[in-house]
Amino acid sequence: MPRDTAYHGALGDAFAAHAATGAYNAYIDRPAMLDLAGDVSGQRVLDLGCGAGLYAEALLERGAAVVGVEGSAELLAHAKERAGERAELRRHDLELPLDFAADASFDMVLCALVIHHLRDRAGLLAEVFRVLKPGGRFLVSTTHPAADWKHFGDSYFSESWVDLHVRDGVPPIHFQRMTVEALLGELLDAGFTLERLVEPRPVPELEAIDPEAFAKLSVRPSFLAVRLRRR
Template sequence: MTAHYDAFAEAYAAENEASILNAYYERPAMLELAGDVAGRHILDAGCGAGPSSEALRARGAEMAGFDASAAMIELARRRLGPDADLRVAALGEPLPYGDGEFDDVVSSLVLHYLRDWGPPLAELRRVLKPGGRLLLSVNHPFAFHLSTGGGYFPIVEWPMEVELAGREAVLNTWHRPLYAMTEAFAAAGFRIVSIGEPPVSADIPEDLVRNELGGRRRFVSFIFFALEAAV
């Protein structure tokens, strides 16, 4: 998996920077979910090239981040500077951080790459302070059925063929129904604070709404969770 993403890190980062789903949907929604982060110590879990870390840092957060791809971390370091706390680490394995080190963890479109959510959620719970927040986005649980016609309830592999900045690639994701997500959160010691299905950002140009989204501002794509680490 790591070598797979290293191979198209530049293309992935370029697409993430400008695409409607990232620039005008997922990232603005995640920033709104985070709210006032001034002075908070936040871990960007699966930070990629660092756009979310950059945006949260600009709002006053003290950021750290990790990604399984060394190529992505190199891109993030170019963006955030040589002194940024960025590490190569894999979600699902022991993380190189202390217990209760962070006020918040943000994880944008990462968990759906993993079949088993137990170990990664347990590690994210470990590095959070009691009462800390895990803010995450994943593929919407109904998107698999809409896209493929596949069954809703089984947890199944979902390879997604995509074009990233003009380059074809396959993203190896897993479909997971909502009940399986919420059971995994509870088992890891999290309480659900909110579940979101937001519209695109109000800042999106009207011509993109009209020409690319067919006039829609809401659609099934990602789902957002705010979780609290149980005390």
Template sequence: MQAGHAVLRRVAREEDRRGFHYRDRVARNTIYDQFAEAYALHSEHSPANAYYDRPAILGLAGDVSGRNVLELGCAAGVLSEQLVERGASVFGVDREPKMIELARRRLGGRARFEVADLSEPLETVAASSVDLVVASLVLHYLPDWEPLLTELDRCLVPGGELVFSVHHPAADWQWFGRPDYLRTELVAETWPVGGQEVSVSFYRRPLSAVFEQLHRCGFVVDTVGEPRPLPELNDLSPDAYVELSSKPVFLFVKAFTVG
């Protein structure tokens, strides 16, 4: 749900670099509740979100006209709106009620939004009712993807697609200076949002863990993307453009079910 590296987001603290090893809990962050409106404004316009992540997600999603799309971690509905404008029927879920309120305010009746925790079953989504699932920068808050991926396999039609972005494993490993690349662990960093420094935690994992979990849950990988940002970012923010063009910031994946 948030943006890239050095010039884009990160102010690391020494205690953040130690990492944690709490495999049994979801990373919970107050930023998306206490700073909902400030975060929503930031993510709508930040270089990594507006000129890199969302365009890449939409590119992998392709033609969504007439498709039933489930958006995980929809936040304030910016990506939801872009999907709706492309003809999709969108159902967005987020664990933060304030984010859902902002999304409903933004789109009115053009899309459906509900509060849902991705660590729990998606009880409001019927089996084989979704053509496409999109998850922009949200899966790295989960310690284990398999329960959610199993649930998505239930929700998707046969051959249905999953398009997602996460922090690039190489970037997080390098940034946090962790001694064991192959370990999945909870890490934290500080983001400047709404004039304050806010601590945010998420799970760092190796590249192999991303694809092993997809495979075990019956997904076949179609595309792995490491794109460049939109060219117009170079005029708006040359530093951000150079960073997003030359470093592994996010990883983009498109996979499909075979059921």
């Protein structure tokens, strides 16, 4: 299983700890994705790259039936601790076909902060299209190209694979940079229709907890999030 696809070992454990309360995950990406999800009561949802189970837990609380897949054994263990038997959780490499899922078997697929790690994105997008019901929703979030450009300091149009060092003693996060044009092009070419695109800001709850982070993250982009439909 490629080390650059899932967060293995110490990186998986570190990410699980950070994602629960960290500003980027807990106060920017997760609220934005759940807002895009809207009412999921009674729906069958596939959480691709479910990580530590935080999105799955929120979707379960909203009445969804959740299937979560994750390539990292460490993160899957955290997800099982969080969701228990309420969700169907399985270890699966997202570079491979979703052979456990039947055609048109999900109402919604959620892919939060995962797609930029994948080498065979076209393969995964074809699989998502296959397992979604006609009219089903596909939610995707990824790093904001402008944030990557500012951090790495080279061409905005770079599509290079990069390593983002987040903490001493923890392996870097490995991902491919994409422009907005490239991201949307791949999604539309896969047959999806774009419904909404957002550049999430931190939710107001962060200001009371960490006013400095709230002020900083309110004026610069972190992520892009989109909601699409299967034709």
